[in-house]
Amino acid sequence: MRAARKIENKQAEVHISGAETICERKDIDRTASGFIHRALTHPRGWPDRIIVTIEQLYEPPLLIPMLPVRTADTSDPEQALQMVLDTLLRLDVSRKAAVNAMKVLTGKRQMRGAAIIDASSGKRCEPDSLRGVRVSRLGVDANARSSLARMLSRRGINTETVREALTLASKVAAHPSIIAEVCMSDDPDYTTGYVAAPSVGYLRIPNMKLMGSSHGGRVFFLKPGADVEKMIEYLERKAVLMEIRNPQPRT
Incomplete structure (x- = not known):
């Protein structure tokens, strides 16, 4: 998960929050919801963009x-x-x-x-x-x-x-x-x-x-x-x- 906020009148953006983990399929919903909640309640402020990426691993970690x-x-x-x-x-x-x-x-x-x-x-x-x-x-x-x-x-x-x-x-x-x-x-x-x-x-x-x-x-x-x-x-x-x-x- 990556959350950011654009700087007014600039192309750059401020990083708000980031997190990731490796989890089992049954835990995807709970894990993603937790990451989104973290981004929305972060002390660095409110993000205007939250990106959540979910990828399947094809080789054992x-x-x-x-x-x-x-x-x-x-x-x-x-x-x-x-x-x-x-x-x-x-x-x-x-x-x-x-x-x-x-x-x-x-x-x-x-x-x-x-x-x-x-x-x-x-x-x-x-x-x-x-x-x-x-x-x-x-x-x-x-x-x-x-x-x-x-x-x-x-x-x-x-x-x-x-x-x-x-x-x-x-x-x-x-x-x-x-x-x-x-x-x-x-x-x-x-x-x-x-x-x-x-x-x-x-x-x-x-x-x-x-x-x-x-x-x-x-x-x-x-x-x-x-x-x-x-x-x-x-x-x-x-x-x-x-x-x-x-x-x-x-x-």
Whole structure:
């Protein structure tokens, strides 16, 4: 589902809401209705266009591991963004690449998808810098849904936002050419972002921005020399289901 609103007297539009999942045929009606309700009640405002696309999968989705979930102790945007920077540097992302990612997250220009940045040179790699790259065709394996809900409930974070972000981050981290991901929601009433990578897990970082701010974005850090086209094909077209393979740490 994608919901947007056109900007008056301009060809551009404002992104309002986006969501997707992989579900069984019997759940299509309920799932689509839930996505439409989300678009119509989103804090970013009323959309003038909602697009719902339903596609049948003809191949079994790839099973990928869920990233371990952790939460940092950050009390304000300055502390949170410093945590992001320090974590990225530990993951072998260059300072230039990390700083360029911060500009994407905090800039006025909002992309529809994610930016791709070379982890060494800091250069942007996505073919369309306005559209970006949209991670698609992802969901949670049916056998993992109850365990996931219990695990997140114990931490007080069993929300749709967290479940969807964790699923997306796990798909991204499963690709060998991606070193790390950083994300800050553009929702004005959600201030927690994250850094994700196989070695740090899904690291939630509270207070990345002030309440009411519509700034936000998503950046993938690519290994130097990686095949950008093949990586985008995986992110946008390869169907995956997240499963829980290891016990989750209580952090």
